[in-house]
Amino acid sequence: MSISVLIMTLNEEVNLPACLASLSWSDDIVILDSFSTDRTVEIARAAGARVYQRAYDTEDRQRMHGLTEIEFKYPWVYTPDADEVTPPDLRDEMLAIARDPSRPEAFFKARYKNMFMGRWIRRSSLYPTWITRLVRPDRVRFERSVHSRCIGDGPTGELKSHFVHYSFNKGLEAWYDKHNRYSSVEADLSSSRRLERKIDWASLLSTKSDLRRRGLKALSYRLPFRPTLRFLYMYLLRGGFLDGRPGYLYCRLLAAYEFMIVVKTEEQRQRLGDLPGEYSSCETYDRVGQHQ
Structure with missing residues (x-):
């Protein structure tokens, strides 16, 4: 078979x-x-x-x-x-x-x-x-x-x-094009309030990596300075610095993707007539680097 x-x-x-x-x-x-x-x-x-x-x-x-x-x-x-x-x-x-x-x-x-x-x-x-x-x-x-x-x-x-x-085989331009599209979808979902926003605190301590990631995703909704925090989390707490220069550059790319989502979310919410306020976070993608 x-x-x-x-x-x-x-x-x-x-x-x-x-x-x-x-x-x-x-x-x-x-x-x-x-x-x-x-x-x-x-x-x-x-x-x-x-x-x-x-x-x-x-x-x-x-x-x-x-x-x-x-x-x-x-x-x-x-x-x-x-x-x-x-x-x-x-x-x-x-x-x-x-x-x-x-x-x-x-x-x-x-x-x-x-x-x-x-x-x-x-x-x-x-x-x-x-x-x-x-x-x-x-x-x-x-x-x-x-x-x-x-x-x-x-x-x-x-x-x-x-x-x-091999997510970078087609070059950085292709990576940015793809994540430009992804960030627009994520921002649209977030600004339309269609994403789950309840924090499952227990999942943050789960032994299952996917459950922990969902818990972090929900928590990130409430955090300011999300792109910076994303970089610090990946590069320092997760040990990205141990991957050398490629690790540093990759963590910077992920922070840039987060920033695209944040800015587009704010843009979408203002178009929908929401009151202006601080940039809000939206969903952390389930597979960081998934097909990134």
């Missing part, structure tokens, strides 16, 4: 060859492309992948379209991004799960090694961060328009192995 693969793409000719090469063990690779204008589709078809195209609207809708509207050869579907490489140990672990029909899990999360300036920035990227990567399409749904969250009909599993994330 093997595993199907679903990759969502938009102009990924730089990243896709390495991603597909690390997936050569699968005989059912599907590309859901958002009408790329580069060689993405050509590269995918040359590698034997099935290619479907759909105009991109939101992350959760695009992913759910791929999982529900496309027929896969196998019950389990692996969902890497195009800038990710799948090492052999992760492949073997997933295949072992697929061969065991008694597994009760609806989906599995995996940790990643985030690469920046030629090295794994372990401390600067909030390691370990768990991302949904292996799913049973008939038992999951995704929600949230950016940094989508998986909800499953059944237990959640955690993979022991890592995938490798």
Whole structure:
């Protein structure tokens, strides 16, 4: 029993060859492309992948379209991004799960090694961060328009192995373009008061990294000087300084992203007629560096 693969793409000719090469063990690779204008589709078809195209609207809708509207050869579907490489140990672990029909899990999360300036920035990227990567399409749904969250009909599993994330392969300009879009969505959600704002104090002490991150996210709503605090938290408290110069620069990039969200949130709220006040915080993204 093997595993199907679903990759969502938009102009990924730089990243896709390495991603597909690390997936050569699968005989059912599907590309859901958002009408790329580069060689993405050509590269995918040359590698034997099935290619479907759909105009991109939101992350959760695009992913759910791929999982529900496309027929896969196998019950389990692996969902890497195009800038990710799948090492052999992760492949073997997933295949072992697929061969065991008694597994009760609806989906599995995996940790990643985030690469920046030629090295794994372990401390600067909030390691370990768990991302949904292996799913049973008939038992999951995704929600949230950016940094989508998986909800499953059944237990959640955690993979022991890592995938490798090359989020800067297309250069800083592409990173800024993507996070400019992300910050606009985050600001819109925050200014419209559609994000959860209740602080779960117990989660701050949880042994689960994703629960701690949600607690910190809710707490950050009440904090002033959020971009500065974000940098200090990542660089000093989380030990980003131990990642050397790449760690310093990466923490600065994350602080810049936070600042974009804060300013855009203020702009949105004034447009909506709210009383002017201090800059308010909005949701900390679930995967710092997720596909950053």
